[in-house]
Amino acid sequence: MINRRQFLTRAAQGLGTAALAGATDLSLAKDLSGLAMQPEQRPDLNGILGKPHLPAKAKRVIYLFQSGGPSQLETFDYKPMLNKMHGQELPAEVRGDQVLTGMSAQQSSLPLAGSIYDFAQYGDSGAWVSELLPHTAKIVDDLCFVKSMHTDQINHDPAITFLQTGFPIAGRPSIGAWLNYGLGTDNNNLPGFIVMVSTNGGGQPLYSRLWGNGFLPSIHQGVQFRGGKEPVLYLNNPKGLSMDLRSELMQHLRKLNEAEYAHWHDQEIKSRIAQMEMAERMQSSVPDVTDFSDEPDWVFEMYGPDSRKPGTYAANCLLARRLAERNVKFTQLYHQGWDQHDYLPGGIKNQCKKTDQASAALVTDLKQRGLLEDTLVVWGGEFGRTNYSQGKLTATNYGRDHHPGCFTMWMAGGGVKPGMSYGETDEFGYNITKNPVHVHDFQATLLHLMGIDHEKLTYKYQGRRFRLTDVHGKIIKDILA
Amino acid sequence: MDLIQFFGRFHVLVLHLPIGILLMAAVLELYALFFNKQRTKTLQTIWLWGALSACGAALLGYLLSLGGGYNADAVFVHKAFAFAVIGCAFICWFYFCLLSRISSKFAPFITTILCFGQLFLLFSTGHYGANMTHGSTYLFDYAPDPVRKLAGLEAHPTPREKVTDLAQAHVYLDLIGPVLEQKCVACHNDDKSKGKLNLTRLDSLFKGGQSGPAVVAGDLNASELYRRITLDSHDKKFMPAGGKPPLSDIQVKTLAWWIEAGLPQDKLLGELELDDTARSILATQLGLQAAKGSWPLAKTEPLSQTLADELTAAGFVVKQISQDVAYIDLDYSVSRQAFTDQALEVLLKAKDHVAWLNLANSQVSDPQLAALSQLTHLIKLRLEKNPITSQGINHLAGLDQLTYLNLYKTKVDDQVFSALQQLPALKNLYLTETLVSEQALTQWQQKNKTSSLQVIAANYDLMGQNNEK
Numbered sequence: 002m003i004n005r006r007q008f009l010t011r012a013a014q015g016l017g018t019a020a021l022a023g024a025t026d027l028s029l030a031k032d033l034s035g036l037a038m039q040p041e042q043r044p045d046l047n048g049i050l051g052k053p054h055l056p057a058k059a060k061r062v063i064y065l066f067q068s069g070g071p072s073q074l075e076t077f078d079y080k081p082m083l084n085k086m087h088g089q090e091l092p093a094e095v096r097g098d099q100v101l102t103g104m105s106a107q108q109s110s111l112p113l114a115g116s117i118y119d120f121a122q123y124g125d126s127g128a129w130v131s132e133l134l135p136h137t138a139k140i141v142d143d144l145c146f147v148k149s150m151h152t153d154q155i156n157h158d159p160a161i162t163f164l165q166t167g168f169p170i171a172g173r174p175s176i177g178a179w180l181n182y183g184l185g186t187d188n189n190n191l192p193g194f195i196v197m198v199s200t201n202g203g204g205q206p207l208y209s210r211l212w213g214n215g216f217l218p219s220i221h222q223g224v225q226f227r228g229g230k231e232p233v234l235y236l237n238n239p240k241g242l243s244m245d246l247r248s249e250l251m252q253h254l255r256k257l258n259e260a261e262y263a264h265w266h267d268q269e270i271k272s273r274i275a276q277m278e279m280a281e282r283m284q285s286s287v288p289d290v291t292d293f294s295d296e297p298d299w300v301f302e303m304y305g306p307d308s309r310k311p312g313t314y315a316a317n318c319l320l321a322r323r324l325a326e327r328n329v330k331f332t333q334l335y336h337q338g339w340d341q342h343d344y345l346p347g348g349i350k351n352q353c354k355k356t357d358q359a360s361a362a363l364v365t366d367l368k369q370r371g372l373l374e375d376t377l378v379v380w381g382g383e384f385g386r387t388n389y390s391q392g393k394l395t396a397t398n399y400g401r402d403h404h405p406g407c408f409t410m411w412m413a414g415g416g417v418k419p420g421m422s423y424g425e426t427d428e429f430g431y432n433i434t435k436n437p438v439h440v441h442d443f444q445a446t447l448l449h450l451m452g453i454d455h456e457k458l459t460y461k462y463q464g465r466r467f468r469l470t471d472v473h474g475k476i477i478k479d480i481l482a
Numbered sequence: 483m484d485l486i487q488f489f490g491r492f493h494v495l496v497l498h499l500p501i502g503i504l505l506m507a508a509v510l511e512l513y514a515l516f517f518n519k520q521r522t523k524t525l526q527t528i529w530l531w532g533a534l535s536a537c538g539a540a541l542l543g544y545l546l547s548l549g550g551g552y553n554a555d556a557v558f559v560h561k562a563f564a565f566a567v568i569g570c571a572f573i574c575w576f577y578f579c580l581l582s583r584i585s586s587k588f589a590p591f592i593t594t595i596l597c598f599g600q601l602f603l604l605f606s607t608g609h610y611g612a613n614m615t616h617g618s619t620y621l622f623d624y625a626p627d628p629v630r631k632l633a634g635l636e637a638h639p640t641p642r643e644k645v646t647d648l649a650q651a652h653v654y655l656d657l658i659g660p661v662l663e664q665k666c667v668a669c670h671n672d673d674k675s676k677g678k679l680n681l682t683r684l685d686s687l688f689k690g691g692q693s694g695p696a697v698v699a700g701d702l703n704a705s706e707l708y709r710r711i712t713l714d715s716h717d718k719k720f721m722p723a724g725g726k727p728p729l730s731d732i733q734v735k736t737l738a739w740w741i742e743a744g745l746p747q748d749k750l751l752g753e754l755e756l757d758d759t760a761r762s763i764l765a766t767q768l769g770l771q772a773a774k775g776s777w778p779l780a781k782t783e784p785l786s787q788t789l790a791d792e793l794t795a796a797g798f799v800v801k802q803i804s805q806d807v808a809y810i811d812l813d814y815s816v817s818r819q820a821f822t823d824q825a826l827e828v829l830l831k832a833k834d835h836v837a838w839l840n841l842a843n844s845q846v847s848d849p850q851l852a853a854l855s856q857l858t859h860l861i862k863l864r865l866e867k868n869p870i871t872s873q874g875i876n877h878l879a880g881l882d883q884l885t886y887l888n889l890y891k892t893k894v895d896d897q898v899f900s901a902l903q904q905l906p907a908l909k910n911l912y913l914t915e916t917l918v919s920e921q922a923l924t925q926w927q928q929k930n931k932t933s934s935l936q937v938i939a940a941n942y943d944l945m946g947q948n949n950e951k
Contacts, residue, residue, distance in 0.1 A: 328816055
């Protein structure tokens with residue numbers, strides 16, 4: 002029996018719920034109900050778009066993010082002029098109106114610093130690569146270098162946020178979240194967006210909002226695999242709890258959550274239900290993908306000795322390949338420690354040693370498995386470094402400050418032309434002289450390769466339709482295969 | 483000048499007022515007359531408003547015409563009719579104000595003449611005005627031939643026969659003309675020549691416009707036309723202006739080729755020397771070959787929802803290739819079961835739709851491959867990590883769209899090369915960690931040096947001892 006009080010309370014709730022439901026249908030239906038709408042089309046699998054705008058060249062992305070801003074001048078952008086003018090002042094007309102960071106702006110002198118490391122040309126494409134990257138040098142004919150990247154941001158956090166979300170201030174969805182929101186998943190047993198941060202990097206901090214969902218439903222946020230033996234915690238059932246019992250518990254929990262959803266119509270409850278179910282599937286899919294025991298020795302030799310130590314960049318590269326084999330749409334590796342303001346020669350050598358072999362092995366490995374065809378591999382940081390020395394320039398030591406004006410990235414596979422170099426910088430390695438590529442252009446191109454028109458994947462939030470490329474971005478047609 | 487243009491452009495807005503108001507006045511007058519209804523006095527006011535709004539529209543139209551870009555004769559005709567409309571509207575106002583006071587047996591006759599006269603002038607003015615905006619042929623472009631004859635126009639010209647041979651294509655009539663006609667001529671014609679540029683004929687095209695010559699033989703940078711169509715699409719000077727559809731990449735390349743080739747005119751392509759790039763561009767523009775990167779298969783209807791559900795239930799991840807391409811991308815590799823014959827049966831139901839298929843790591847067997855040969859639209863096929871042999875691959879003969887075949891870590895051996903002849907479109911073949919020997923691979927590569935097929939096989943150095951056969 003319902004007493005008078007309960008009756009009144011429920012009636013009032015019912016009215017409220019009906020009103021809320023009405024509002025949801027009118028204004029929020031398209032935006033918030035990615036999981037609730039049109040169940041027959043399985044939008045959890047096919048994303049909000051249902052089908053891509055155009056046939057995808059790349060079905061998945063592995064983004065090897067080199068956090069801190071690797072120096073282009075010691076890696077791929079060969080500038081013999083800097084060696085010739087080593088120690089001389091940066092000409093004012095080259096610097097132009099470039100604003101410097103507080104770290105080198107007060108320096109009385111800005112002496113040009115040539116790379117201490119030698120360069121040579123490799124492959125049929127004749128790409129210049131420094132001696133620090135002997136393994137990458139072997140695969141240059143599979144790579145597409147973009148030498149003319151530039152960004153609006155001069156410090157780490159805004160610059161990384163800008164690259165990952167298209168806006169320097171936190172709060173927008175990251176690339177991987179957009180992709181999953183738009184395209185859905187190709188393997189419902191694993192998250193479509195997985196993030197790994199190397200344990201052997203160190204340096205400027207990273208934040209989980211860099212792989213956040215922003216205003217998109219939270220089901221689209223990146224899932225971080227921890228470095229170490231257990232990439233995802235609490236996957237095993239507690240002692241004494243059988244799988245059946247656990248399943249039953251989950252079913253009841255789902256019922257409770259659905260009742261709550263019926264009451265509040267909060268889409269985040271739907272996300273929560275979906276995440277719970279994903280977690281249940283991950284109990285078996287994650288151990289399968291993270292257990293390397295089925296990899297032969299030659300694979301570990303290919304990725305380098307670090308690949309046997311869970312959590313290292315090399316091991317993460319190998320794991321990224323295993324995730325690609327299982328159709329994970331967006332795998333993002335972060336490797337920190339590229340921020341060489343001082344002691345650059347030693348620091349960058351160390352960084353290259355940790356990353357060079359595994360990066361190259363990943364491309365080669367994907368290629369021989371036939372996966373490079375539709376997997377886009379991206380290598381790059383958030384900005385470049387200055388051509389002048391920050392701090393004292395000596396014969397064997399120098400540092401470089403942040404430089405947003407130009408930096409180098411490379412891409413491989415997934416519909417990008419192999420064995421080419423796009424864009425040029427001046428002989429001082431300071432300004433772009435040909436085919437500049439802005440961060441938004443890079444993002445527009447990445448979405449294009451995945452089959453998305455970057456101007457058409459939008460999300461209405463607080464009265465405005467947002468997109469990854471904000472109101473900018475041009476596809477770099479010349480690098481499309 | 484700028485302010486004049488600013489106001490002038492309001493002409494296209496304001497002109498609709500006299501059209502609506504005068505039309506309403508004339509129709510209501512005639513209605514009252516013919517159906518013997520009470521005539522409302524408000525009609526006097528409506529006539530006055532019609533006349534005044536016509537004056538306003540005319541004034542703004544005059545300002546617009548000061549900006550130039552319109553054929554003087556066309557402006558004159560439009561203007562003359564506009565004055566007539568204004569005159570007629572004031573006469574009507576005057577007459578109908580008096581009408582209540584005088585009564586004559588001619589009154590119904592005069593009313594009829596005035597109203598029909600006003601309507602005729604109104605529509606004529608509108609028509610000649612619209613001709614200036616859209617071009618004088620706009621109205622009857624798609625009219626059936628009898629209607630065109632009534633309007634005193636020639637019947638539709640028989641369209642040029644579709645070119646089937648690159649060498650037989652006429653440079654202007656088949657290549658350049660159609661591009662200009664489709665994207666430029668609406669604003670650059672005899673009547674409306676924006677920027678004093680007329681692109682309907684070669685001689686006026688060569689004459690150029692107010693920014694100089696439109697095209698300069700052999701010099702893309704000096705060719706204003708080329709510069710304008712290749713600007714950033716957000717640039718104020720980008721053409722086609724005003725958000726009209728831009729030229730396609732291949733159209734731009736065709737014009738670039740024409741300028742660089744020195745602007746040949748009355749020539750057939752066969753008479754010119756063409757390199758491979760030019761051939762490919764021109765053949766694409768003429769529709770003789772598919773554009774690079776375009777979808778290679780014929781259009782098809784989308785897969786039915788029932789079948790999609792059935793495939794999903796059988797363990798496939800089902801995705802349509804894109805919004806315009808209704809073929810599907812099927813993935814069984816993430817299903818946790820072996821590829822059963824039941825799944826195969828469902829797959830074969832969708833055989834007209836499957837373009838990409840991933841059966842990696844699914845215990846696919848040789849006999850099942852025989853059935854796969856029915857999937858004739860297959861472009862990509864992933865069979866890696868399955869216990870299949872060269873005999874199985876032989877069954878795939880006849881998949882003549884197949885460009886990508888992944889046999890990584892399968893049991894295929896040296897015999898696999900003999901099956902390749904049956905797969906004419908194959909571009910990428912993956913044979914790493916198979917039983918294919920290094921010798922057989924080298925031998926095949928020696929024999930097929932010019933083949934467009936790229937074979938990625940074992941990295942024998944790397945695998946060293948571990949992969950000894």
